[in-house]
Amino acid sequence: MQLTSSFKLVFLKQMLRGFLLSDASSNSMSFHERKNAIKLSADAAIAFARGRTRWSQGLITNLSKNEKNKEILKSLLGREYDNLRKPCGNSLKIPRSKKILRRCLRMCSRRKKAGRAQHICKSILAKALAKKRIQVLKKLVPGGESMDGFSLLDETLDYAMSLKAQVDVMRRLLKTSKASLNIK
Amino acid sequence: MEPPRSSGVGIDNSGEYSPEIAETLRFEEEIQSLIHPSSFDGSAAPTGGGSFTALLGLPANQAVELLHDSGAREPLASRIRVGGHPVHRPFHLPLDCSSAFPSNATLVDRAARFSVFAAEGSPASSSGRLKAEPQDSDSPPLDPIPTGPAKRKDTGRSKCDVRLSLSFKSQAKATAKKSKNAEENTDGDKLPYVHVRARRGQATDNHSLAERARREKINVRMKLLQELVPGCSKITGTALVLDEIINHVQTLQRQVEFLSMRLAAVNPRIDFSSLDSYLSAECGPVTVRNGPGGVVVDPSLWPTDATAEATRRLLVPQFWHIDLVPPQLQPQQSLTTWERDGAAHSQLLPNPTTSLFLYDPANSGNANVPHLTAKLKTAEDRALNL
Numbered sequence: 001m002q003l004t005s006s007f008k009l010v011f012l013k014q015m016l017r018g019f020l021l022s023d024a025s026s027n028s029m030s031f032h033e034r035k036n037a038i039k040l041s042a043d044a045a046i047a048f049a050r051g052r053t054r055w056s057q058g059l060i061t062n063l064s065k066n067e068k069n070k071e072i073l074k075s076l077l078g079r080e081y082d083n084l085r086k087p088c089g090n091s092l093k094i095p096r097s098k099k100i101l102r103r104c105l106r107m108c109s110r111r112k113k114a115g116r117a118q119h120i121c122k123s124i125l126a127k128a129l130a131k132k133r134i135q136v137l138k139k140l141v142p143g144g145e146s147m148d149g150f151s152l153l154d155e156t157l158d159y160a161m162s163l164k165a166q167v168d169v170m171r172r173l174l175k176t177s178k179a180s181l182n183i184k
Numbered sequence: 185m186e187p188p189r190s191s192g193v194g195i196d197n198s199g200e201y202s203p204e205i206a207e208t209l210r211f212e213e214e215i216q217s218l219i220h221p222s223s224f225d226g227s228a229a230p231t232g233g234g235s236f237t238a239l240l241g242l243p244a245n246q247a248v249e250l251l252h253d254s255g256a257r258e259p260l261a262s263r264i265r266v267g268g269h270p271v272h273r274p275f276h277l278p279l280d281c282s283s284a285f286p287s288n289a290t291l292v293d294r295a296a297r298f299s300v301f302a303a304e305g306s307p308a309s310s311s312g313r314l315k316a317e318p319q320d321s322d323s324p325p326l327d328p329i330p331t332g333p334a335k336r337k338d339t340g341r342s343k344c345d346v347r348l349s350l351s352f353k354s355q356a357k358a359t360a361k362k363s364k365n366a367e368e369n370t371d372g373d374k375l376p377y378v379h380v381r382a383r384r385g386q387a388t389d390n391h392s393l394a395e396r397a398r399r400e401k402i403n404v405r406m407k408l409l410q411e412l413v414p415g416c417s418k419i420t421g422t423a424l425v426l427d428e429i430i431n432h433v434q435t436l437q438r439q440v441e442f443l444s445m446r447l448a449a450v451n452p453r454i455d456f457s458s459l460d461s462y463l464s465a466e467c468g469p470v471t472v473r474n475g476p477g478g479v480v481v482d483p484s485l486w487p488t489d490a491t492a493e494a495t496r497r498l499l500v501p502q503f504w505h506i507d508l509v510p511p512q513l514q515p516q517q518s519l520t521t522w523e524r525d526g527a528a529h530s531q532l533l534p535n536p537t538t539s540l541f542l543y544d545p546a547n548s549g550n551a552n553v554p555h556l557t558a559k560l561k562t563a564e565d566r567a568l569n570l
Contacts, residue, residue, distance in 0.1 A: 039444040166440055
């Protein structure tokens with residue numbers, strides 16, 4: 001869908017800019033620091049390239065929690081930084097209404113359970129299983145906690161595709177740099 | 185016998201929908217007539233069909249149109265949506281499909297419990313509704329559905345028998361997943377008015393309706409995710425598919441980590457400073473894009489560092505410049521796309537495979553590309569040999 005090469009190009013460009021800004025190529029940093037800097041650039045770049053989606057906003061928010069990274073992000077993303085910062089208003093509203101909904105559903109299911117056949121129990125079991133996995137998924141996808149079921153699945157789809165693109169571009173970059181080093 | 189019970193259902197749920205009750209009665213009539221072919225009244229069904237066509241033809245058409253206009257994300261999604269669309273017509277048994285109709289009493293039993301069936305050929309419901317079974321096992325029957333609205337004009341009823349038998353068999357099979365199947369769709373956000381016939385034993389209060397709509401939505405999205413994640417389309421069951429998706433996402437995230445580690449290991453030896461002038465000056469590609477005049481501007485942006493790494497990149501500008509001469513004769517658009525991509529990558533990724541990747545897809549529309557990439561390749565070979 002959106003895995004066009006222009007998307008990948010934008011991502012690559014941003015990532016390389018991020019490398020420069022975070023000074024990832026200097027020898028002054030330890031290996032670990034360098035790796036973190038690279039990862040930061042990569043994540044910021046993919047979020048930038050994708051535009052405004054929930055997961056990209058969540059990603060930037062998470063990255064900005066570290067003060068050091070904030071500066072880098074700001075200069076890297078420029079104008080987009082403010083657009084990508086997730087507004088915190090959303091995160092509070094949804095959990096509250098979910099509690100009520102959950103309580104309500106629990107009562108409904110209890111009522112149903114009392115007079116019903118076995119297959120209703122199976123569905124409740126299936127729901128519980130699915131719920132567990134949705135919890136896990138929420139932790140995986142950045143910014144996932146404040147999303148409801150549908151948008152979570154949408155965002156997962158989007159996020160998975162962008163991750164694929166990210167992996168692809170990084171792999172090629174690695175191959176290239178290795179190849180160019182071998183030429184020397 | 186079953187019909188009295190289902191009529192009871194009809195009355196329970198659709199008390200406010202008087203046409204629905206009439207349909208239910210007609211429906212039972214038809215079922216009875218099929219079961220007892222001797223007492224079959226040939227004139228009953230068509231007239232019945234005719235009248236409820238008149239009754240419900242219009243909302244159905246509107247509804248389906250609205251549904252299609254809302255634009256599902258994928259054909260698959262729209263397929264399911266159409267399939268799950270408010271099929272509020274009772275099953276209209278065509279007269280000539282009694283041969284395919286399962287004579288099994290239990291299946292007929294289930295038929296009576298169905299609220300909604302596909303009457304593929306009948307004009308009223310020939311919007312191609314199918315009992316919405318988003319499960320994979322029923323995807324084959326759903327395939328012809330997207331052409332449903334087009335078939336609205338048809339009056340043939342030959343296809344519904346196949347659909348019927350399939351739906352009956354599947355209904356007989358899928359017992360555990362009943363709660364997930366939404367036989368009626370309450371996709372009410374797009375439609376002005378939705379007739380819903382609930383399954384036997386399920387309430388039509390708002391909670392259940394909402395839940396059913398929810399389930400539909402979730403199933404649509406699950407299907408899309410299944411397509412994305414490799415090897416997932418064979419798995420049935422939400423939990424397992426979610427497992428696969430989680431696995432996939434985790435794998436990708438780990439790959440990113442690993443790659444960034446490897447890049448960190450390789451990195452210090454790569455001198456990215458030579459790219460500084462290009463990367464920081466975002467107007468670089470823009471000047472290129474402005475036209476043939478920009479071509480001349482670009483070489484000046486290239487670095488002239490003496491580092492071993494940069495010399496390689498200097499070689500790139502040389503052949504890039506050479507290659508630019510012919511494109512000046514070509515139409516503006518192809519020039520700009522090629523240049524834009526070229527500017528982004530000629531300096532950075534001289535590796536033949538990478539640059540080919542970058543050039544080719546971006547300019548797949550251009551006829552010039554084979555020519556240019558061939559040139560690029562030969563020039564790079566030259567560079568590599570040095």
